[in-house]
Amino acid sequence: xxxxxxSVSNARAQRQAGLSQKAxxxxxxxxxxxxxxxxxxxxxxxxTIGGMLxxxxxxxxxxxxxKGISLGVKGYIESKKYRFNLERVIGSGAMGTVVRxxxxxxxxxxxxxxxxxxxxxxxxxxDAMTRFYFEADVCERLSHPNILKGHxxxxxxxxxFNRFTGEKLDPGQVPAxxxxxxxxxxxxxxxxxxxxxxxDLYHEGLSISYGCGIALQLTEVLIYLRENKLIHRDLxxxxxxxxPLHEMLDTSIPQDVRVTIASLGERAVVFDxxxxxxxxxxxxxxxxxxxxxxxxYYMPDEQWKGxxxxxxxxxxxxAILWECITGKPPRGYINEGETAxxxxxxxxxxxxxxxxFLPIDVPLADKEILQKIFNNTLHPDPRMRYQNLxxxxxxxxxxxFVGRAQQTRIGQFPTLVRQEEEK
Ligand SMILES: Nc1ncnc2c1ncn2[C@@H]1O[C@H](COP(=O)(O)OP(=O)(O)O)[C@@H](O)[C@H]1O
Ligand SMILES: [Mg+2]
Numbered sequence: 001x002x003x004x005x006x007s008v009s010n011a012r013a014q015r016q017a018g019l020s021q022k023a024x025x026x027x028x029x030x031x032x033x034x035x036x037x038x039x040x041x042x043x044x045x046x047x048t049i050g051g052m053l054x055x056x057x058x059x060x061x062x063x064x065x066x067k068g069i070s071l072g073v074k075g076y077i078e079s080k081k082y083r084f085n086l087e088r089v090i091g092s093g094a095m096g097t098v099v100r101x102x103x104x105x106x107x108x109x110x111x112x113x114x115x116x117x118x119x120x121x122x123x124x125x126x127d128a129m130t131r132f133y134f135e136a137d138v139c140e141r142l143s144h145p146n147i148l149k150g151h152x153x154x155x156x157x158x159x160x161f162n163r164f165t166g167e168k169l170d171p172g173q174v175p176a177x178x179x180x181x182x183x184x185x186x187x188x189x190x191x192x193x194x195x196x197x198x199x200d201l202y203h204e205g206l207s208i209s210y211g212c213g214i215a216l217q218l219t220e221v222l223i224y225l226r227e228n229k230l231i232h233r234d235l236x237x238x239x240x241x242x243x244p245l246h247e248m249l250d251t252s253i254p255q256d257v258r259v260t261i262a263s264l265g266e267r268a269v270v271f272d273x274x275x276x277x278x279x280x281x282x283x284x285x286x287x288x289x290x291x292x293x294x295x296x297y298y299m300p301d302e303q304w305k306g307x308x309x310x311x312x313x314x315x316x317x318x319a320i321l322w323e324c325i326t327g328k329p330p331r332g333y334i335n336e337g338e339t340a341x342x343x344x345x346x347x348x349x350x351x352x353x354x355x356x357f358l359p360i361d362v363p364l365a366d367k368e369i370l371q372k373i374f375n376n377t378l379h380p381d382p383r384m385r386y387q388n389l390x391x392x393x394x395x396x397x398x399x400x401f402v403g404r405a406q407q408t409r410i411g412q413f414p415t416l417v418r419q420e421e422e423k
Contacts, residue, residue, distance in 0.1 A: 034112060080258045084112070084154065086164050093238075095119070095128060095274050096167045100184060101315055109294050112154060112179035117167035117330050120174050127320050136180040144224045145253050148271035150261045151181040169325030185269055187244060190214065190237035194323065204327035208370075209401040210325025210361070214240070215373075216396045220257050223389045229279045232270065235316035236298040237323060239272040263402075277300075279310055297329040301348055302382055311382035314392070318377025318385075325370075326357040330378055348380030368401050 084101045086110075091098040096115045115132045119125040139150025156179050158171040169177070188196070197203045205211070206346045218235065225232060238239045245267055249258045261267050275293050292304040300315035302308065319372075323329045329353055356369050373395050386392040395403060 019315060053129050072109055082109070086112070086160065089164060089216060092131070093272070093274075096134070096188070099164050099179075103181075110185040111150075111182045111184045112156070113157070113180045113182060114161060114177055115167060117161070117165070117169045117174075117177075120169065120177060121277050130235045131274055132178070132180075133274075136178075137278065138230065138270075138273045138276055139180060139182060142224075142228065142230075144221065145257060145267060146221045146269055147224070148185060148269055149183045151183075154179045154181050182271075185241040185243055185271065187241045187266075189270075190240040190242055190268070190320070190324075193242055194237055194327065198327060205323070205325045206359075208325050209399075210264070211321050212399055212402045213260075213266075214242075214268045214324060215317055215321040216260045216393060216402070217264065217268040217319065218270070219389055219396065220260055222310075222317065223363070223393075225313065226389070231277055231279060231308055231310055232273065232313050232316075233277060233294050233299075233303065234272055235270065235313055235320065236295050237320060238295075239318070241269045241271060243267045243269055291314075294320065296333050300378075300382065301380055309382055311385045311387075314385045314389075315379075316379050317392075318374055320350075321409075322354070322374065325354065330374075351375050351378045352378075366401065367397055369399055 007039050021064055022293040026197060070316075082346075083101055084106045087100045087102060089097055090100045090111065096113055096119075099112045100113065101112050102108075105291070113135075115129065116125075119132065120409045133153075136150060136153050139148060139398055140303045142154050143149065155176040156177055158169050159176050161167065161177040161179075162169055162171075194206060195207055218240075230233075230282050230349070243266060245261070245265060251258075253261075292299070292306050294303050294308070296304070300312050303315075319329045319331070331349075354374055358367055358370070373392070376395075379385050
């Protein structure tokens with residue numbers, strides 16, 4: 001199990017050292033040696049926050065400084081090869097831009113996630129920058145087949161950043177921009193999968209077995225995040241990539257996780273830890289107390305009220321499963337603005353009934369299990385949601401059609417007819 005505690009202390013150390021303040025102006029490299037300056041200008045990995053801590057700028061100690069110099073030399077040498085070739089923008093979200101790159105050193109396609117240019121110059125975005133560095137740290141430390149793997153930070157010259165993102169940062173003011181190096185995820189987001197099926201096949205949702213196969217993989221993610229005391233806070237179809245399985249799964253992956261992935265025939269990979277936090281009152285640095293953060297359709301009331309807890313992610317998994325089956329999240333029947341307003345003014349809503357959305361041929365036992373799953377994930381009271389995620393896995397696994405997803409690829413789904421429309 002990885003130590004997330006150390007990432008907290010990193011984050012604290014960074015704050016204490018005023019790092020996020022410096023980062024705003026791109027001066028994170030201030031005080032570095034000629035090696036690291038050369039390296040960051042040429043776009044190599046050095047210096048990372050971890051590297052800086054080791055180097056002793058923030059921590060201290062001659063042995064660490066020596067290690068830092070040797071890493072700096074390595075970075076300088078790597079930089080001569082222009083290690084990363086930026087190819088094209090592959091995504092942009094509310095907090096930044098993702099660019100596809102080719103890593104010449106490792107001979108692999110990778111992705112770089114940049115913050116918004118504004119985040120580097122506007123003091124109002126200091127919290128967002130703190131979360132950006134936390135995301136880099138979390139992705140690097142976590143290791144799970146259903147979670148996007150990160151490889152630390154890269155400093156990219158501002159000119160290159162401007163060219164690829166269309167931003168207009170002044171290189172005089174901000175010499176280099178940090179980017180999170182990540183594995184490149186081949187596939188389609190769950191959001192696009194849902195849209196595709198609605199557009200091309202006029203289905204409201206994906207097949208139930210496919211949705212439950214995804215929910216099982218997300219449950220594995222939650223189990224792992226709990227072990228590491230992390231809350232994702234932004235689980236939604238837009239932040240899940242459905243990746244084709246090209247090869248046998250690594251045998252170091254726990255057997256039941258492998259079975260879960262193999263039975264769906266696709267790997268659901270969770271990414272975007274941009275608003276993730278540690279459990280407990282101390283864990284939410286970078287968000288003011290009482291501030292709701294997340295995506296209204298997929299977050300429960302308590303999260304909207306700034307009290308996200310581990311059970312909040314359980315709600316999100318229920319909401320995603322609901323959307324897979326019905327085509328809309330449980331709260332998706334009004335526009336997002338209204339939903340947000342509802343949270344602050346309206347009394348908690350009861351868990352909706354799934355039955356009207358299920359095809360008539362779903363066995364009664366399965367209908368009951370599905371309703372039980374929704375009752376225990378979408379419940380307005382977090383204490384009434386699954387505390388033991390093993391039970392959620394069991395419930396999902398006990399559905400008669402789960403594990404038969406391989407036979408129901410896109411284009412072969414049984415027609416889903418809403419019962420109410422049949423009448
Ligand atoms: N590692 C990756 N590989 C491939 N595409 C990615 C990767 N990371 C992000 N993307 C694409 O970029 C989009 C935005 O990334 P995300 O991390 O969600 O940013 P934001 O925090 O701005 O929402 C995603 O919806 C996805 O399509
Ligand atoms: Mg996102």
